[in-house]
Amino acid sequence: MAITTFRAKVREHELLAGRFQYVDFELMSPARIQFQGGQYLIMKVPGMEERRNYSIASEPAQDHSVEILVDISPGGDGSLYLASLSPGDEAEFMAPAGVFVVADPESELGRAEEKLLFVATGSGISSIRSQILDLLQTKKDKREMYLHWGMRYVEDLFWEEEFRELAEFFPNFHFDLVLSRPPRQWSLCSGYVTHCVAEHHKDFSKIGVYLCGNGQMLVDMTTLLTERGIQKEHIHTEKFF
Numbered sequence: 001m002a003i004t005t006f007r008a009k010v011r012e013h014e015l016l017a018g019r020f021q022y023v024d025f026e027l028m029s030p031a032r033i034q035f036q037g038g039q040y041l042i043m044k045v046p047g048m049e050e051r052r053n054y055s056i057a058s059e060p061a062q063d064h065s066v067e068i069l070v071d072i073s074p075g076g077d078g079s080l081y082l083a084s085l086s087p088g089d090e091a092e093f094m095a096p097a098g099v100f101v102v103a104d105p106e107s108e109l110g111r112a113e114e115k116l117l118f119v120a121t122g123s124g125i126s127s128i129r130s131q132i133l134d135l136l137q138t139k140k141d142k143r144e145m146y147l148h149w150g151m152r153y154v155e156d157l158f159w160e161e162e163f164r165e166l167a168e169f170f171p172n173f174h175f176d177l178v179l180s181r182p183p184r185q186w187s188l189c190s191g192y193v194t195h196c197v198a199e200h201h202k203d204f205s206k207i208g209v210y211l212c213g214n215g216q217m218l219v220d221m222t223t224l225l226t227e228r229g230i231q232k233e234h235i236h237t238e239k240f241f
């Protein structure tokens with residue numbers, strides 16, 4: 001779908017874990033969208049020339065609405081605007097944008113990606129949620145998929161129940177939550193997500209890697225993957241800041 005200007009109405013607006021603004025927009029005009037998991041929208045912030053980009057967190061099969069998930073802790077104009085919205089408010093954005101999409105399994109690139117590794121930090125889970133829901137629920141993709149999601153504190157967590165349920169339902173999906181500042185009784189991986197990936201995965205052959213989040217994680221992961229011999233074209237990235 002060519003990039004299009006959408007008018008939409010806020011249907012649901014919820015602050016998760018005290019700092020992640022979830023917004024569900026019902027599309028008004030046009031009323032339907034076609035996009036690929038991992039793409040983003042370009043939000044108009046009233047009174048500002050500059051726009052803000054937000055990955056679409058919902059799955060492409062859901063075409064009459066889009067969900068976004070925004071870390072509002074930066075506190076800039078985009079964060080303030082999205083936090084200020086209420087159900088019924090109207091908004092304008094352009095979509096879909098971006099090329100952070102899972103390689104088509106029928107393409108030469110996709111055929112070489114027999115396993116998929118997803119790594120997110122913070123709100124970077126947004127685009128990856130869309131990709132994973134699309135692969136598992138709509139495309140019924142049977143490849144082994146691993147999601148490592150790095151957060152700081154246990155108090156920051158949201159959506160982990162949804163990923164755990166997906167992992168229970170789809171035997172080819174594996175979910176690993178990583179906390180850099182875990183509580184004492186934390187039994188899962190702790191520290192930086194890159195270290196946990198290095199510990200978990202010894203075989204990086206025929207893998208496609210999808211990284212989304214902060215710049216430092218992208219740099220650290222890319223260094224690790226390059227050292228393990230993964231070709232650049234199989235390291236797909238989306239940098240939020």
Ligand SMILES: Cc1cc2nc3c(=O)[nH]c(=O)nc-3n(C[C@H](O)[C@H](O)[C@H](O)COP(=O)(O)OP(=O)(O)OC[C@H]3O[C@@H](n4cnc5c(N)ncnc54)[C@H](O)[C@@H]3O)c2cc1C
Nearest residue numbers: 053054055069070071074075076077078079123126240241
């Ligand atoms: C392709 C793309 C997709 C994106 N998708 C998402 C998304 O789905 N969810 C999401 O939360 N963000 C996403 N972002 C980041 C988003 O576009 C904004 O940059 C972010 O919301 C901050 O905007 P702001 O207006 O609140 O702050 P700004 O006015 O832009 O910045 C305020 C201050 O905070 C710093 N800062 C900016 N972003 C961050 C951050 N994430 N963490 C810490 N400090 C920061 C800036 O350097 C500046 O000092 C995406 C960015 C890109 C490029």
